[in-house]
Amino acid sequence: MSTSAVAVAGRGGLRFYQTTVGKKAVMAVSGVLLFGFVLVHMAGNLQIYEGPEKLNNYAKLLRSVPALLWGARITLLVMVILHIWSSVQLALLKQSARPVGYVKKETLQASYATRTMYWSGPIVLCFIIYHLLQLTFGAGGTPFQEGDVYSNVVQGFQVIPVSAFYILSMILLGLHLNHGLWSLFQSLGFYHPRYTKRIKGLAAALSALIVAGNISIPISVLAGWVR
Protein backbone atom coordinates (compact mmCIF):
# COMPACT_ATOMS: atom_id res chain seq x y z
CA MET A 1 0.00 0.00 0.00
CA SER A 2 1.39 3.34 -1.00
CA THR A 3 1.95 6.02 1.61
CA SER A 4 3.01 8.74 -0.80
CA ALA A 5 1.02 11.95 -1.04
CA VAL A 6 -1.36 12.72 -3.86
CA ALA A 7 0.89 13.97 -6.61
CA VAL A 8 -1.54 15.80 -8.86
CA ALA A 9 -2.28 19.34 -7.82
CA GLY A 10 -6.01 19.74 -7.18
CA ARG A 11 -6.19 23.06 -8.95
CA GLY A 12 -4.56 21.85 -12.13
CA GLY A 13 -1.48 23.89 -11.32
CA LEU A 14 -3.42 27.04 -10.39
CA ARG A 15 -2.70 28.58 -7.02
CA PHE A 16 -5.53 29.92 -4.86
CA TYR A 17 -5.22 33.50 -6.02
CA GLN A 18 -4.88 32.47 -9.66
CA THR A 19 -8.49 31.27 -9.66
CA THR A 20 -11.42 33.62 -10.12
CA VAL A 21 -13.03 32.31 -6.92
CA GLY A 22 -9.81 33.08 -5.01
CA LYS A 23 -9.67 36.62 -6.42
CA LYS A 24 -13.29 37.24 -5.50
CA ALA A 25 -12.60 36.02 -1.95
CA VAL A 26 -9.72 38.51 -1.70
CA MET A 27 -12.00 41.21 -3.08
CA ALA A 28 -14.70 40.33 -0.54
CA VAL A 29 -12.39 40.33 2.48
CA SER A 30 -10.60 43.54 1.49
CA GLY A 31 -13.96 45.10 0.67
CA VAL A 32 -15.51 44.34 4.02
CA LEU A 33 -12.49 45.77 5.87
CA LEU A 34 -12.67 48.93 3.75
CA PHE A 35 -16.37 49.17 4.52
CA GLY A 36 -15.54 48.90 8.24
CA PHE A 37 -13.25 51.88 7.84
CA VAL A 38 -15.89 53.87 5.93
CA LEU A 39 -18.45 53.22 8.66
CA VAL A 40 -16.14 54.19 11.54
CA HIS A 41 -14.82 57.18 9.59
CA MET A 42 -18.35 58.46 9.09
CA ALA A 43 -19.30 57.89 12.74
CA GLY A 44 -16.21 59.86 13.82
CA ASN A 45 -16.80 62.67 11.38
CA LEU A 46 -20.40 63.18 12.44
CA GLN A 47 -18.89 64.72 15.58
CA ILE A 48 -18.66 67.86 13.45
CA TYR A 49 -22.19 68.55 14.67
CA GLU A 50 -20.86 68.74 18.23
CA GLY A 51 -18.60 71.68 17.47
CA PRO A 52 -14.97 72.41 16.56
CA GLU A 53 -13.46 71.37 19.88
CA LYS A 54 -15.01 67.91 19.88
CA LEU A 55 -14.01 67.13 16.27
CA ASN A 56 -10.48 68.52 16.59
CA ASN A 57 -9.92 66.57 19.82
CA TYR A 58 -11.14 63.41 18.08
CA ALA A 59 -8.68 64.07 15.25
CA LYS A 60 -5.90 64.54 17.81
CA LEU A 61 -6.90 61.32 19.58
CA LEU A 62 -6.60 59.36 16.32
CA ARG A 63 -3.05 60.61 15.89
CA SER A 64 -2.04 60.13 19.54
CA VAL A 65 -0.54 56.68 19.04
CA PRO A 66 1.61 56.73 15.87
CA ALA A 67 1.96 52.95 15.80
CA LEU A 68 -1.83 52.49 15.67
CA LEU A 69 -2.25 55.31 13.17
CA TRP A 70 0.34 53.87 10.82
CA GLY A 71 -0.83 50.34 11.40
CA ALA A 72 -4.32 51.39 10.32
CA ARG A 73 -3.02 53.39 7.37
CA ILE A 74 -0.83 50.57 6.09
CA THR A 75 -3.64 48.02 6.54
CA LEU A 76 -6.04 50.23 4.60
CA LEU A 77 -3.50 50.87 1.87
CA VAL A 78 -2.87 47.13 1.48
CA MET A 79 -6.64 46.47 1.37
CA VAL A 80 -7.13 49.20 -1.25
CA ILE A 81 -4.32 47.72 -3.35
CA LEU A 82 -5.69 44.16 -3.07
CA HIS A 83 -9.23 45.32 -3.84
CA ILE A 84 -8.14 47.27 -6.92
CA TRP A 85 -5.59 44.73 -8.13
CA SER A 86 -8.06 41.85 -8.02
CA SER A 87 -10.79 43.90 -9.71
CA VAL A 88 -8.45 45.09 -12.48
CA GLN A 89 -7.40 41.49 -13.17
CA LEU A 90 -11.01 40.31 -13.27
CA ALA A 91 -11.99 43.25 -15.49
CA LEU A 92 -9.24 42.27 -17.93
CA LEU A 93 -10.47 38.69 -17.82
CA LYS A 94 -13.98 39.95 -18.61
CA GLN A 95 -12.57 41.62 -21.73
CA SER A 96 -10.82 38.48 -22.91
CA ALA A 97 -13.64 36.07 -22.00
CA ARG A 98 -15.96 37.56 -24.65
CA PRO A 99 -13.90 38.86 -27.55
CA VAL A 100 -16.94 39.17 -29.86
CA GLY A 101 -19.97 40.87 -28.35
CA TYR A 102 -23.66 40.65 -29.16
CA VAL A 103 -25.51 42.76 -31.70
CA LYS A 104 -28.43 42.79 -29.27
CA LYS A 105 -28.15 42.13 -25.53
CA GLU A 106 -30.78 42.66 -22.85
CA THR A 107 -30.21 42.98 -19.12
CA LEU A 108 -32.82 41.00 -17.19
CA GLN A 109 -32.18 41.43 -13.50
CA ALA A 110 -28.73 42.92 -12.90
CA SER A 111 -29.21 46.05 -10.81
CA TYR A 112 -27.95 49.49 -11.78
CA ALA A 113 -25.35 49.22 -9.00
CA THR A 114 -23.89 45.99 -10.36
CA ARG A 115 -23.62 47.41 -13.85
CA THR A 116 -21.75 50.47 -12.59
CA MET A 117 -19.22 48.77 -10.26
CA TYR A 118 -16.41 49.28 -12.75
CA TRP A 119 -17.30 53.00 -12.92
CA SER A 120 -18.17 53.70 -9.31
CA GLY A 121 -14.93 52.11 -8.07
CA PRO A 122 -12.46 54.24 -10.08
CA ILE A 123 -14.42 57.46 -9.46
CA VAL A 124 -14.45 56.74 -5.73
CA LEU A 125 -10.68 56.12 -5.96
CA CYS A 126 -10.20 59.55 -7.59
CA PHE A 127 -12.29 61.00 -4.80
CA ILE A 128 -10.19 59.30 -2.10
CA ILE A 129 -7.01 60.72 -3.64
CA TYR A 130 -8.47 64.23 -3.70
CA HIS A 131 -9.95 63.77 -0.22
CA LEU A 132 -6.50 62.87 1.18
CA LEU A 133 -4.84 65.74 -0.71
CA GLN A 134 -7.43 68.16 0.62
CA LEU A 135 -7.85 67.16 4.24
CA THR A 136 -4.69 65.21 5.12
CA PHE A 137 -1.96 66.86 3.06
CA GLY A 138 -3.60 70.30 2.71
CA ALA A 139 -2.97 70.36 -1.02
CA GLY A 140 -6.54 70.37 -2.28
CA GLY A 141 -6.69 74.08 -3.10
CA THR A 142 -8.93 74.88 -0.14
CA PRO A 143 -7.85 76.66 3.09
CA PHE A 144 -5.90 74.26 5.31
CA GLN A 145 -4.65 74.61 8.87
CA GLU A 146 -2.83 71.60 10.33
CA GLY A 147 -4.77 70.26 13.31
CA ASP A 148 -7.88 72.40 12.75
CA VAL A 149 -9.97 69.73 11.07
CA TYR A 150 -13.22 71.53 11.72
CA SER A 151 -12.25 74.70 9.87
CA ASN A 152 -10.62 72.73 7.08
CA VAL A 153 -13.83 70.81 6.48
CA VAL A 154 -16.14 73.82 6.76
CA GLN A 155 -14.00 76.05 4.55
CA GLY A 156 -13.42 73.24 2.10
CA PHE A 157 -17.09 72.44 1.68
CA GLN A 158 -17.95 76.11 1.20
CA VAL A 159 -16.37 75.67 -2.23
CA ILE A 160 -19.32 74.41 -4.26
CA PRO A 161 -17.42 72.21 -6.78
CA VAL A 162 -15.64 70.49 -3.86
CA SER A 163 -18.97 69.78 -2.17
CA ALA A 164 -20.56 68.67 -5.43
CA PHE A 165 -17.76 66.20 -6.18
CA TYR A 166 -17.99 64.94 -2.61
CA ILE A 167 -21.74 64.38 -2.84
CA LEU A 168 -21.46 62.66 -6.24
CA SER A 169 -18.67 60.42 -4.95
CA MET A 170 -20.68 59.43 -1.89
CA ILE A 171 -23.68 58.50 -4.02
CA LEU A 172 -21.42 56.33 -6.17
CA LEU A 173 -19.85 54.82 -3.05
CA GLY A 174 -23.36 54.06 -1.84
CA LEU A 175 -24.17 52.26 -5.10
CA HIS A 176 -20.87 50.38 -4.91
CA LEU A 177 -21.63 49.27 -1.35
CA ASN A 178 -25.21 48.42 -2.20
CA HIS A 179 -23.92 45.60 -4.40
CA GLY A 180 -20.63 44.87 -2.64
CA LEU A 181 -22.01 44.48 0.86
CA TRP A 182 -24.23 41.54 -0.05
CA SER A 183 -22.11 40.21 -2.90
CA LEU A 184 -19.24 39.52 -0.50
CA PHE A 185 -21.39 36.96 1.30
CA GLN A 186 -22.02 35.18 -1.99
CA SER A 187 -18.31 35.29 -2.88
CA LEU A 188 -17.39 33.78 0.47
CA GLY A 189 -19.95 31.03 0.01
CA PHE A 190 -22.88 32.14 2.11
CA TYR A 191 -26.31 31.98 0.53
CA HIS A 192 -29.58 31.20 2.23
CA PRO A 193 -33.06 31.51 0.72
CA ARG A 194 -34.22 33.45 3.76
CA TYR A 195 -31.16 35.35 5.00
CA THR A 196 -29.74 36.46 1.64
CA LYS A 197 -32.86 38.60 1.13
CA ARG A 198 -32.29 40.16 4.55
CA ILE A 199 -28.60 40.67 3.84
CA LYS A 200 -29.52 42.49 0.63
CA GLY A 201 -31.91 44.69 2.63
CA LEU A 202 -29.27 45.37 5.25
CA ALA A 203 -26.70 46.17 2.54
CA ALA A 204 -29.11 48.69 1.00
CA ALA A 205 -29.83 50.23 4.41
CA LEU A 206 -26.15 50.47 5.39
CA SER A 207 -25.16 52.01 2.08
CA ALA A 208 -28.00 54.53 2.37
CA LEU A 209 -26.81 55.32 5.89
CA ILE A 210 -23.26 55.94 4.63
CA VAL A 211 -24.51 58.21 1.85
CA ALA A 212 -26.91 60.13 4.11
CA GLY A 213 -24.45 60.51 6.99
CA ASN A 214 -21.61 61.70 4.82
CA ILE A 215 -23.43 64.05 2.46
CA SER A 216 -25.22 65.66 5.41
CA ILE A 217 -21.88 67.37 6.18
CA PRO A 218 -21.38 69.34 2.94
CA ILE A 219 -25.10 70.06 2.80
CA SER A 220 -25.03 71.44 6.34
CA VAL A 221 -21.99 73.57 5.49
CA LEU A 222 -23.55 74.92 2.29
CA ALA A 223 -26.82 75.61 4.11
CA GLY A 224 -24.94 77.49 6.80
CA TRP A 225 -26.04 75.15 9.60
CA VAL A 226 -22.42 74.26 10.32
CA ARG A 227 -20.09 77.25 10.15
Place this chain on the structure above:
Amino acid sequence: MKLILHIWRQANAAAPGKMMRYEAAGLSEDMSMLEALDVLNEELIARGEEPVAFEHDCREGICGSCGMMINGVAHGPSRATTTCQLTLRHFRDGQELYLEPWRARAFPVLKDLVVDRAAFDRIVAAGGYVSVPTGSAPDGNAIPVPKDDAERAMDAAACIGCGACVAACPNASAALFTGAKITHLALLPQGQPERHERALRMVAQWNLEGFGSCTNIGECEAVCPKGIGVEVIAAMNRDFLAASWAERDRVHAGA
Protein backbone atom coordinates in the same frame (compact mmCIF):
# COMPACT_ATOMS: atom_id res chain seq x y z
CA MET B 1 -47.66 34.16 -39.19
CA LYS B 2 -44.49 35.87 -40.42
CA LEU B 3 -41.23 36.77 -38.67
CA ILE B 4 -38.33 38.97 -39.76
CA LEU B 5 -35.23 37.08 -38.67
CA HIS B 6 -31.81 38.68 -38.41
CA ILE B 7 -29.48 35.69 -38.11
CA TRP B 8 -25.75 35.45 -37.54
CA ARG B 9 -24.28 33.67 -40.56
CA GLN B 10 -20.77 32.33 -40.37
CA ALA B 11 -19.50 29.66 -42.78
CA ASN B 12 -17.03 28.05 -40.37
CA ALA B 13 -14.97 28.69 -37.25
CA ALA B 14 -12.30 30.62 -39.14
CA ALA B 15 -14.55 32.66 -41.43
CA PRO B 16 -15.83 36.10 -40.50
CA GLY B 17 -19.58 36.24 -39.87
CA LYS B 18 -22.32 38.81 -40.22
CA MET B 19 -26.00 39.33 -39.49
CA MET B 20 -28.31 38.48 -42.43
CA ARG B 21 -31.96 39.42 -42.77
CA TYR B 22 -34.55 36.78 -43.67
CA GLU B 23 -38.31 36.76 -43.88
CA ALA B 24 -39.83 33.55 -42.59
CA ALA B 25 -43.40 33.26 -43.81
CA GLY B 26 -46.03 30.57 -43.44
CA LEU B 27 -45.35 30.06 -39.72
CA SER B 28 -47.87 29.02 -37.11
CA GLU B 29 -47.93 30.36 -33.57
CA ASP B 30 -47.94 26.75 -32.35
CA MET B 31 -44.51 26.17 -33.89
CA SER B 32 -41.37 26.28 -31.80
CA MET B 33 -38.52 28.63 -32.53
CA LEU B 34 -36.58 25.71 -34.03
CA GLU B 35 -39.51 24.75 -36.25
CA ALA B 36 -39.57 28.32 -37.53
CA LEU B 37 -35.93 27.85 -38.50
CA ASP B 38 -36.84 24.51 -40.11
CA VAL B 39 -39.42 26.30 -42.27
CA LEU B 40 -36.91 29.00 -43.17
CA ASN B 41 -34.28 26.37 -44.00
CA GLU B 42 -36.63 24.46 -46.31
CA GLU B 43 -37.17 27.68 -48.19
CA LEU B 44 -33.42 28.42 -48.27
CA ILE B 45 -32.69 24.91 -49.56
CA ALA B 46 -35.39 25.28 -52.23
CA ARG B 47 -33.73 28.54 -53.30
CA GLY B 48 -30.36 26.77 -53.42
CA GLU B 49 -28.96 28.72 -50.46
CA GLU B 50 -27.07 27.36 -47.47
CA PRO B 51 -29.52 26.54 -44.64
CA VAL B 52 -29.00 28.12 -41.21
CA ALA B 53 -27.01 25.77 -38.96
CA PHE B 54 -28.35 25.43 -35.43
CA GLU B 55 -27.83 22.73 -32.83
CA HIS B 56 -30.77 20.59 -31.75
CA ASP B 57 -31.47 17.09 -30.59
CA CYS B 58 -34.33 16.14 -28.28
CA ARG B 59 -36.53 19.18 -28.93
CA GLU B 60 -38.20 18.59 -25.58
CA GLY B 61 -36.03 20.75 -23.37
CA ILE B 62 -33.83 18.13 -21.77
CA CYS B 63 -30.75 17.65 -23.92
CA GLY B 64 -29.22 21.12 -23.78
CA SER B 65 -28.25 21.15 -27.45
CA CYS B 66 -30.35 24.03 -28.66
CA GLY B 67 -29.75 27.51 -27.47
CA MET B 68 -29.30 30.89 -29.07
CA MET B 69 -29.66 34.51 -28.17
CA ILE B 70 -33.12 35.69 -29.21
CA ASN B 71 -33.38 39.47 -29.13
CA GLY B 72 -30.54 39.64 -26.64
CA VAL B 73 -31.89 37.03 -24.24
CA ALA B 74 -30.53 33.49 -24.01
CA HIS B 75 -33.30 31.06 -25.05
CA GLY B 76 -35.61 34.02 -25.70
CA PRO B 77 -38.24 35.85 -23.68
CA SER B 78 -39.97 32.94 -21.94
CA ARG B 79 -38.46 32.15 -18.55
CA ALA B 80 -37.20 28.66 -17.71
CA THR B 81 -37.70 27.58 -21.32
CA THR B 82 -35.24 26.19 -23.85
CA THR B 83 -35.23 27.51 -27.41
CA CYS B 84 -36.87 24.30 -28.68
CA GLN B 85 -39.73 24.73 -26.21
CA LEU B 86 -40.22 28.40 -27.02
CA THR B 87 -43.34 28.75 -29.12
CA LEU B 88 -43.96 31.52 -31.59
CA ARG B 89 -47.06 32.67 -29.71
CA HIS B 90 -44.64 34.69 -27.56
CA PHE B 91 -44.01 36.90 -30.59
CA ARG B 92 -46.12 39.24 -32.69
CA ASP B 93 -46.87 38.60 -36.34
CA GLY B 94 -44.17 40.33 -38.33
CA GLN B 95 -41.90 40.87 -35.32
CA GLU B 96 -38.18 41.33 -35.90
CA LEU B 97 -35.97 38.85 -34.05
CA TYR B 98 -32.19 38.87 -33.74
CA LEU B 99 -30.78 35.35 -33.49
CA GLU B 100 -27.15 35.12 -32.42
CA PRO B 101 -24.90 32.32 -31.18
CA TRP B 102 -23.62 32.20 -27.58
CA ARG B 103 -20.65 34.53 -27.32
CA ALA B 104 -17.66 33.46 -25.23
CA ARG B 105 -14.02 32.80 -25.94
CA ALA B 106 -14.51 29.32 -24.49
CA PHE B 107 -17.49 28.69 -26.81
CA PRO B 108 -16.05 29.25 -30.30
CA VAL B 109 -18.63 29.55 -33.08
CA LEU B 110 -18.45 26.52 -35.39
CA LYS B 111 -21.06 27.62 -37.88
CA ASP B 112 -23.94 30.13 -37.84
CA LEU B 113 -25.70 29.57 -34.49
CA VAL B 114 -23.70 26.49 -33.46
CA VAL B 115 -20.97 26.87 -30.85
CA ASP B 116 -18.52 24.31 -29.47
CA ARG B 117 -19.43 23.65 -25.83
CA ALA B 118 -16.75 21.02 -25.26
CA ALA B 119 -15.30 23.29 -22.55
CA PHE B 120 -18.26 22.24 -20.37
CA ASP B 121 -17.42 18.58 -20.95
CA ARG B 122 -13.85 19.21 -19.82
CA ILE B 123 -15.08 20.97 -16.66
CA VAL B 124 -17.21 17.91 -15.84
CA ALA B 125 -14.35 15.56 -16.69
CA ALA B 126 -12.13 17.48 -14.28
CA GLY B 127 -14.20 16.45 -11.26
CA GLY B 128 -17.88 15.91 -11.95
CA TYR B 129 -17.86 12.25 -11.06
CA VAL B 130 -18.07 9.92 -8.04
CA SER B 131 -16.01 6.83 -7.32
CA VAL B 132 -17.95 3.58 -7.29
CA PRO B 133 -16.74 0.11 -6.38
CA THR B 134 -16.53 -2.32 -9.25
CA GLY B 135 -17.92 -5.78 -8.71
CA SER B 136 -21.40 -6.65 -7.56
CA ALA B 137 -24.00 -3.91 -7.53
CA PRO B 138 -24.64 -2.34 -4.11
CA ASP B 139 -28.06 -2.75 -2.53
CA GLY B 140 -30.55 -0.13 -3.63
CA ASN B 141 -31.11 2.60 -1.03
CA ALA B 142 -28.29 1.19 1.12
CA ILE B 143 -27.09 4.75 1.64
CA PRO B 144 -29.86 6.87 3.16
CA VAL B 145 -30.22 10.37 1.66
CA PRO B 146 -32.35 12.97 3.45
CA LYS B 147 -35.37 13.94 1.35
CA ASP B 148 -34.46 17.66 1.26
CA ASP B 149 -30.91 16.92 0.17
CA ALA B 150 -32.13 14.63 -2.57
CA GLU B 151 -34.52 17.34 -3.79
CA ARG B 152 -31.86 20.06 -3.81
CA ALA B 153 -29.34 17.77 -5.48
CA MET B 154 -31.96 17.01 -8.11
CA ASP B 155 -32.63 20.72 -8.62
CA ALA B 156 -28.93 21.27 -9.31
CA ALA B 157 -28.72 18.12 -11.42
CA ALA B 158 -31.45 19.53 -13.66
CA CYS B 159 -28.68 21.49 -15.41
CA ILE B 160 -28.59 20.41 -19.06
CA GLY B 161 -25.33 22.16 -19.86
CA CYS B 162 -26.88 24.34 -22.55
CA GLY B 163 -24.54 27.26 -21.88
CA ALA B 164 -27.22 29.95 -21.52
CA CYS B 165 -25.66 31.03 -18.19
CA VAL B 166 -22.35 31.77 -19.92
CA ALA B 167 -24.11 33.47 -22.82
CA ALA B 168 -26.12 35.79 -20.57
CA CYS B 169 -23.29 36.60 -18.18
CA PRO B 170 -21.58 39.93 -18.92
CA ASN B 171 -18.36 38.23 -17.81
CA ALA B 172 -19.00 35.05 -19.83
CA SER B 173 -18.58 33.18 -16.55
CA ALA B 174 -19.22 29.47 -16.17
CA ALA B 175 -19.98 29.89 -12.46
CA LEU B 176 -23.63 28.75 -12.58
CA PHE B 177 -22.84 25.66 -14.64
CA THR B 178 -19.82 24.65 -12.53
CA GLY B 179 -21.72 25.50 -9.35
CA ALA B 180 -24.66 23.33 -10.40
CA LYS B 181 -22.42 20.33 -11.10
CA ILE B 182 -20.48 20.74 -7.84
CA THR B 183 -23.63 21.29 -5.75
CA HIS B 184 -25.41 18.35 -7.30
CA LEU B 185 -22.71 15.93 -6.07
CA ALA B 186 -21.76 17.79 -2.87
CA LEU B 187 -25.28 17.37 -1.48
CA LEU B 188 -25.21 13.58 -1.76
CA PRO B 189 -23.32 11.10 0.42
CA GLN B 190 -21.90 9.47 -2.72
CA GLY B 191 -20.23 12.76 -3.60
CA GLN B 192 -18.35 13.23 -0.35
CA PRO B 193 -15.05 11.37 -0.95
CA GLU B 194 -14.08 13.61 -3.89
CA ARG B 195 -15.86 16.71 -2.62
CA HIS B 196 -12.84 18.94 -1.97
CA GLU B 197 -10.83 17.70 -4.91
CA ARG B 198 -13.85 18.19 -7.14
CA ALA B 199 -14.32 21.84 -6.18
CA LEU B 200 -10.64 22.61 -6.73
CA ARG B 201 -10.41 20.81 -10.04
CA MET B 202 -13.66 21.99 -11.59
CA VAL B 203 -13.11 25.64 -10.65
CA ALA B 204 -9.57 25.43 -12.05
CA GLN B 205 -10.84 23.88 -15.28
CA TRP B 206 -13.52 26.56 -15.62
CA ASN B 207 -10.75 29.17 -15.30
CA LEU B 208 -8.33 27.37 -17.63
CA GLU B 209 -11.02 27.24 -20.34
CA GLY B 210 -11.04 31.04 -20.44
CA PHE B 211 -14.47 31.72 -18.95
CA GLY B 212 -14.78 34.89 -16.89
CA SER B 213 -15.33 35.49 -13.19
CA CYS B 214 -18.65 35.65 -11.36
CA THR B 215 -19.73 39.12 -10.23
CA ASN B 216 -22.90 37.97 -8.46
CA ILE B 217 -25.40 39.83 -10.61
CA GLY B 218 -27.76 36.98 -11.40
CA GLU B 219 -28.21 37.29 -15.18
CA CYS B 220 -27.47 33.56 -15.37
CA GLU B 221 -30.33 32.44 -13.14
CA ALA B 222 -32.69 34.71 -15.07
CA VAL B 223 -32.07 32.76 -18.28
CA CYS B 224 -31.45 29.24 -16.95
CA PRO B 225 -34.01 27.01 -18.68
CA LYS B 226 -33.97 24.77 -15.61
CA GLY B 227 -34.43 27.60 -13.12
CA ILE B 228 -31.17 26.92 -11.29
CA GLY B 229 -30.43 29.76 -8.89
CA VAL B 230 -27.22 31.48 -7.84
CA GLU B 231 -27.29 29.54 -4.55
CA VAL B 232 -25.25 26.86 -6.34
CA ILE B 233 -22.52 29.45 -6.98
CA ALA B 234 -22.27 30.22 -3.27
CA ALA B 235 -22.17 26.50 -2.52
CA MET B 236 -19.34 26.08 -5.01
CA ASN B 237 -17.43 29.03 -3.51
CA ARG B 238 -17.89 27.51 -0.06
CA ASP B 239 -16.56 24.13 -1.18
CA PHE B 240 -13.67 25.75 -3.02
CA LEU B 241 -12.64 27.86 -0.03
CA ALA B 242 -12.98 24.92 2.36
CA ALA B 243 -10.99 22.72 0.00
CA SER B 244 -8.28 25.35 -0.35
CA TRP B 245 -8.03 25.47 3.43
CA ALA B 246 -8.00 21.68 3.77
CA GLU B 247 -5.24 21.45 1.19
CA ARG B 248 -2.79 22.15 4.02
CA ASP B 249 -3.17 18.50 4.99
CA ARG B 250 -1.63 17.54 1.68
CA VAL B 251 1.16 20.07 2.13
CA HIS B 252 2.17 18.34 5.36
CA ALA B 253 1.73 14.89 3.92
CA GLY B 254 3.71 15.69 0.81
CA ALA B 255 7.23 14.44 0.37
